[in-house]
Amino acid sequence: MxxxxxxxxxxxxxxxxxxxxxxxxxxxxxxxxxxxxxxxxxxxxxxxxxxxxxxxxxxxxxxxxxxxxxxxxxxxxxxxxxxxxxxxxxxxxxxxxxxxxxxxxxxxxxxxxxxxxxxxxxxxxxxxxxxxxxxxxxxxxxxxxxxxxxxxxxxxxxxxxxxxxxxxxxxxxxxxxxxxxxxxxxxxxxxxxxxxxxxxxxxxxxxxxxxxxxxxxxxxxxxxxxxxxxxxxxxxxxxxxxxxAEARATIPCVGWGYDVHRFGTEGDRPLVLGGVPVPGGPTIVAHSDGDVLLHALADAVLGTFGGGDIGTHFPDTDARFAGADSGVLLREILAMAEATGVRLVQADLTIITQIPKIAPHAGAIAVNAARLLGLPVDRVNVKATTEESLGFTGRKQGIKAVAVVSALREV
CATH class of the missing domain: 3.90.550.10 (Spore Coat Polysaccharide Biosynthesis Protein SpsA; Chain A)
Structure with missing residues (x-):
């Protein structure tokens, strides 16, 4: 038991x-x-x-x-x-x-x-x-x-x-x-x-x-x-x-991640970005907690060692991951990366949305993302942009994020 x-x-x-x-x-x-x-x-x-x-x-x-x-x-x-x-x-x-x-x-x-x-x-x-x-x-x-x-x-x-x-x-x-x-x-x-x-x-x-x-x-x-x-x-x-001091070959590697979530209505999940709640933001339609930034970041980390994508490891068809904390899922993926000899060096994160304004929250998001990654905060860059009212983000129908992770892998 x-x-x-x-x-x-x-x-x-x-x-x-x-x-x-x-x-x-x-x-x-x-x-x-x-x-x-x-x-x-x-x-x-x-x-x-x-x-x-x-x-x-x-x-x-x-x-x-x-x-x-x-x-x-x-x-x-x-x-x-x-x-x-x-x-x-x-x-x-x-x-x-x-x-x-x-x-x-x-x-x-x-x-x-x-x-x-x-x-x-x-x-x-x-x-x-x-x-x-x-x-x-x-x-x-x-x-x-x-x-x-x-x-x-x-x-x-x-x-x-x-x-x-x-x-x-x-x-x-x-x-x-x-x-x-x-x-x-x-x-x-x-x-x-x-x-x-x-x-x-x-x-x-x-x-x-x-x-x-x-x-x-x-x-x-x-x-x-x-x-x-x-x-x-x-x-x-x-x-x-x-x-x-054991000599091992170290190779640079890069992972890229991208994720999208649709905005919801009252009763859907509250907006969370990089593990930071965003008060007053639109709700999110999602199986887990809908953290679009951490989902993109998780895919980027997986990319550094050829680990597939987040949906492979934590499928949205599995009831165990309903409402799951994306920070916990990211830590699991970081453990996988560590087991393959990957050491993260830098992360560059971009949030793409028309609403809400991200600037007031960018600093807190960077600090929390750095904590999750085990990196100094000056190695994690968080920025945001709109798409000039174009596309589904411009029509305020959803939000997306892109993550690029640099790493070193010992082989």
Whole structure:
């Protein structure tokens, strides 16, 4: 039975000392390492912002860095507004202490939480979406995991100091677990309280829930698994640093989108452009919310990787998409683009209509479109024009929009 959660936040752990990597990284803690012009923790923040359902982020930094990092995160949000609430808090001596501090910083009413290591900057929106879907289905603890390809042996050292094999484990039963890990907030808080009371020392939060389940075998507590991704690696060793500088071919690509909607009568859908309601505008005849600009933008994004058109993915014959928020549909398409290696660079959007006047709303539309795309607002251009009373738009019968998106695709 589905039990949708109301409010889901992510805790991004960036409080580690990174001692194993310090020498190779020039003394820089790995969460602060730069990749494509941004520190690793911000790459994770961007990915979370592209997943519908994530409402906010808690960044956990070392105690001595909190003041400086709060200013830095604020600067990031000013230049690249992710459209999420956020908070910063100090970490603790151990990873589990940092998670506990992050849980304490969550807002009241947050009933779902994703805990993520910032040293995994390549996590995809798809993985996060699968985790959230599992929570909505009623799971209370979910982890992404991949099968272990190697034969794993348990070893021990004898009295002479020689290490030897004690047991060969069945790799068909083994999984390598990744982050983010998703939990019902109340369950994870209960697990942390039990860990603190009993003095547990664990390497991940799922381990706490596993121990909690062992303490209460009849409580129906379990840790579910969704498919992880081999590319969701953790930057831990000097060898891993090569992934940050890995040479890949990057090609420019362009997508073009066009959409039209007819004006309606009283009782049809209110006018929304780029996710921004336009008070006093004409109504729209549409199956979804009728956002002509976001529909054109979605088609343009699909064009950057040959993804077809919005009607293919979200047909107007499907009752599930009746009245659908076009911003949510666009985020789904952006996740598809990300999975193919597409990185958006610029968007140029044109609204073509006789009514209403678009100029008073253009700034708000640009800001919201930039938020949805994960771009700085100066890379999203919004303009409007009439057709000099010609055609159906000139006769005030409808509205249309054109979108052009520039992107880079890694192949």
């Amino acid at each position: 589905d039990r949708p959660l109301k409010t889901i936040w992510a805790v991004i752990l960036a409080a580690g000392a990174g001692t194993r990597l310090a020498g190779a990284a020039g003394g820089v803690a790995k969460q602060y390492l730069e990749h494509r012009g941004a520190p690793l923790f911000w790459h994770s923040a961007r990915t979370f912002s592209r997943v519908a359902g994530v409402r906010g982020l808690v960044f956990v930094f070392p105690q001595g860095d909190v003041a400086a990092m709060e200013k830095r995160v604020s600067q990031f949000f000013r230049s690249e507004n992710l459209g999420l609430d956020w908070a910063v808090c100090a970490g603790g001596a151990r990873r589990q202490d940092s998670v506990a501090h992050g849980l304490a910083a969550l807002p009241p009413g947050c009933d779902g939480v994703l805990v993520h290591d910032s040293a995994r900057p390549f996590v995809s929106a798809r993985t996060i979406t699968l985790l959230i879907d599992a929570l909505h289905r009623g799971e209370r603890a979910v982890v992404p995991a991949i099968q272990v390809p190697d034969t794993i042996k348990r070893a021990a050292t004898d009295e002479s100091g020689t290490e030897g094999v004690v047991q060969t484990l069945d790799r068909a039963e083994l999984r390598a677990v990744q982050t983010p890990q998703a939990f019902a907030t109340g369950l994870l808080r209960e697990a942390h309280a039990l860990a603190s009371a009993d003095g547990w020392d664990v390497t991940d939060d799922a381990s706490m829930v596993e121990r909690m389940a062992a303490h209460a075998p009849g409580a129906g507590i379990r840790v579910a698994i969704i498919p992880g991704e081999p590319g969701n690696i953790k930057i831990t060793t000097a060898e891993d640093l090569k992934r940050l």
